[in-house]
Amino acid sequence: MKIIASIPEMLAASRLARGEGKQLGLVPTMGALHLGHLSLVQAAKKQCQAVAVSIFVNPTQFGPTEDLAKYPRSFDRDRDLLQQEGVDFIFAPSTEEMYPLEATAWVTVESLSERLCGRSRPGHFRGVATVVAKLFHIVEPHRAFFGQKDAAQVAVIRRMVRDLNVPVEIVVCPIVREPSGLAMSSRNAYLSTEQRQSAVVLYASLKEITHRFQAGERDAANLIAAGKKVVAGEPSVRLDYLEIVDPDTLEPMQPITHPALVAIAAFVGTTRLIDNLPLEPQ
Numbered sequence: 001m002k003i004i005a006s007i008p009e010m011l012a013a014s015r016l017a018r019g020e021g022k023q024l025g026l027v028p029t030m031g032a033l034h035l036g037h038l039s040l041v042q043a044a045k046k047q048c049q050a051v052a053v054s055i056f057v058n059p060t061q062f063g064p065t066e067d068l069a070k071y072p073r074s075f076d077r078d079r080d081l082l083q084q085e086g087v088d089f090i091f092a093p094s095t096e097e098m099y100p101l102e103a104t105a106w107v108t109v110e111s112l113s114e115r116l117c118g119r120s121r122p123g124h125f126r127g128v129a130t131v132v133a134k135l136f137h138i139v140e141p142h143r144a145f146f147g148q149k150d151a152a153q154v155a156v157i158r159r160m161v162r163d164l165n166v167p168v169e170i171v172v173c174p175i176v177r178e179p180s181g182l183a184m185s186s187r188n189a190y191l192s193t194e195q196r197q198s199a200v201v202l203y204a205s206l207k208e209i210t211h212r213f214q215a216g217e218r219d220a221a222n223l224i225a226a227g228k229k230v231v232a233g234e235p236s237v238r239l240d241y242l243e244i245v246d247p248d249t250l251e252p253m254q255p256i257t258h259p260a261l262v263a264i265a266a267f268v269g270t271t272r273l274i275d276n277l278p279l280e281p282q
Contacts, residue, residue: 001083003090007098007138010091014052014140017088022049026141026168028132031055032072032186033081036176040145041085043173052089052139053082059095061127072189091139098134107133109156109163115250116152116263117274120240125156132157136166143169147176149183151261151276155250175275177203183275190271194236199268201234205242206277209262213279220244220254223262231266240265240272244279256281 004010017024025048027040044051055078062068075092082090106126112118113125136144146154158170176184181203182196191199205227212226224242231239244253247261256279263276 001087001090003079003092005091005093005097007093010052010089010093010138011140013089014138017050018140018142023142024048024140025051026135026139026144027051027053028135028144028146029053029055029078030057030071030186031078032074032189033078034176034184034186034188036147036149036184038081038085039176040147040173041082041087043171044143044145045086047143047171048141050088051086052091052141053087054091054093054135054139056091056093056098056131058098058127058131060099060130061124063121063123066121067187067190072186091135098131106130107160107164109159112152112156112159112250116241116243116245117265118152118156120265125153128153129156129160133160133164133166136161136168141168143171145171145173147174148172149175149185149274149276151247151263152250155248158248181207183273185273187271187273191268195268195271198234198236199273201231201237202264202266202273202275205230205264206262206275209244210277210279213256218255218257218281220252220256220260223256227262227264231264236268238267240267247278 025044027044029037057071059068107129108126109129118125154172180200182199208230209223209227212223227242242264244260244262246253253260260279261276265274
């Protein structure tokens with residue numbers, strides 16, 4: 001396994017792998033790896049002959065009052081986990097490597113970037129789209145692997161890839177959950193034992209909505225009200241949003257006539273968590 005910090009070295013390594021006829025997979029991460037990340041690595045290993053994992057805490061997707069400074073960083077542990085998974089390359093650049101002082105170009109996916117998390121975190125998806133576009137150019141993967149937990153991010157990246165004709169296949173892998181149902185996230189490390197128990201209410205609200213949907217309810221407002229009632233039963237959790245949207249456009253859906261996504265974001269203490277489930281009309 002090679003650990004690479006510079007853009008020219010990563011580009012050279014990826015082109016060498018491609019030149020050898022290998023399918024190259026990329027798993028973009030911000031480190032603090034958990035089983036969700038490792039499931040993406042395992043999917044990449046099954047589909048590709050060479051796998052690169054990026055570890056980069058991207059400052060441009062954090063707002064001025066968000067958790068950039070305290071975001072969990074555990075490079076040595078991450079390196080060991082990726083070594084065990086048989087990863088070929090870790091790309092771990094510095095902020096200065098990725099964003100030279102004179103850099104002024106951004107990638108913005110309009111409309112989509114203002115929905116769901118984009119509405120709550122202005123500028124977030126501009127930072128995501130920009131860094132992912134840069135990673136695609138630096139690594140030049142055949143396939144890139146993302147988790148379904150970040151469904152809005154997936155929609156933004158898919159649109160960027162389509163609109164800019166980026167030659168990469170986007171592979172979306174299922175959410176990995178703790179036994180309680182809590183979606184795995186690097187930010188779960190912030191939670192106390194009590195907060196971790198409270199956070200399960202996000203999944204419980206989604207399950208209540210899917211249960212009612214499977215029973216025949218198609219009115220989005222009624223479903224959302226039922227989900228919000230579940231969240232309200234846990235006073236230590238503050239809801240950011242709970243919406244039912246088209247998974248590609250992220251536009252609200254009413255009534256639900258084709259496959260939809262029910263998405264939630266909430267604060268448990270000061271920690272903001274997200275989750276989602278699909279709604280599939282029979």
